[in-house]
Amino acid sequence: MIGTSLQGLRIVLVEPSHPGNIGAAARAMKVMGLRHLVLINPRFFPDPEATALASGAEDILDTARVCADLDTALQGCHKVYGTSARDRRIQWPSSNAREAAGEILADLGNGDCALLFGRERTGLTNAELDRCQVLVHIPTAEEYHSLNLGQAVQVLAYELHIAARTTPPQPAAPPEEQPAPVEDMEGFYGHLQHVLRRSGFLQDLRATRMMRRLRRLFDRARPSRNEVNILRGILTEIERWAAKVDRKDQDSL
Ligand code: SAH
Numbered sequence: 262m263i264g265t266s267l268q269g270l271r272i273v274l275v276e277p278s279h280p281g282n283i284g285a286a287a288r289a290m291k292v293m294g295l296r297h298l299v300l301i302n303p304r305f306f307p308d309p310e311a312t313a314l315a316s317g318a319e320d321i322l323d324t325a326r327v328c329a330d331l332d333t334a335l336q337g338c339h340k341v342y343g344t345s346a347r348d349r350r351i352q353w354p355s356s357n358a359r360e361a362a363g364e365i366l367a368d369l370g371n372g373d374c375a376l377l378f379g380r381e382r383t384g385l386t387n388a389e390l391d392r393c394q395v396l397v398h399i400p401t402a403e404e405y406h407s408l409n410l411g412q413a414v415q416v417l418a419y420e421l422h423i424a425a426r427t428t429p430p431q432p433a434a435p436p437e438e439q440p441a442p443v444e445d446m447e448g449f450y451g452h453l454q455h456v457l458r459r460s461g462f463l464q465d466l467r468a469t470r471m472m473r474r475l476r477r478l479f480d481r482a483r484p485s486r487n488e489v490n491i492l493r494g495i496l497t498e499i500e501r502w503a504a505k506v507d508r509k510d511q512d513s514l
Pocket residue numbers: 344345346347377378379380381382383384385397398399400401406407408409410413
């Protein structure tokens with residue numbers, strides 16, 4: 262089959278409470294050619310109900326990675342997609358399931374990506390959505406938007422499978438232009454926030470929204486590792502300069 266491999270895609274379930282959903286997700290993945298399941302703090306796992314619902318996809322459960330936090334789950338990925346039952350377009354860029362499948366395939370050409378699914382009752386938190394570059398929405402009827410977790414995985418896995426069958430392998434960017442992994446971006450955002458706070462630019466009330474906007478801006482630019490290092494170098498020099506100014510101010514007191 263000429264198509265694109267889905268091997269670099271991690272399906273990440275954030276704090277699933279029902280083991281049956283983990284099994285159903287594993288089965289949905291296996292039939293659509295996805296392999297990498299990551300579970301963040303599952304309430305029960307391993308569990309007989311997960312195994313029963315996996316029915317034929319136990320190997321996906323056996324090789325599933327259990328992580329304590331999102332940072333560990335996303336390490337090494339350069340792009341993160343988050344699924345949401347609610348329409349939150351105002352604050353995050355979003356795509357429907359079909360569009361997202363095509364975009365994910367293009368991104369896989371540049372390395373590992375992750376697709377996040379939220380908790381059965383409450384979905385993903387805003388802080389978790391902030392870690393996603395794109396929100397993915399499965400179009401539904403007007404009056405009710407929320408699919409069962411296992412079924413949401415099924416719909417996305419199906420779209421990815423169809424897109425992968427029809428998309429030729431994507432060329433990778435040259436190594437120096439590969440987008441930086443998410444852990445480098447997080448390091449940069451933490452540093453940027455620190456400097457913006459110290460400078461007085463970031464005020465508590467607006468800080469979350471402002472950082473969200475800045476994330477969007479840098480996400481669009483897709484900086485390489487090298488470029489992130491340059492940005493951090495700039496921040497470090499600003500910090501040194503601010504410390505020097507502080508010292509001078511104190512000396513003149
Ligand atoms: N009440 C929650 C619904 C959680 S459903 C909320 O409002 O977010 C559990 C998970 O299934 C969601 O976090 C999401 O990952 C996925 N899901 C359910 N319905 C979806 C939809 N219409 N589009 C995209 N993902 C969906």
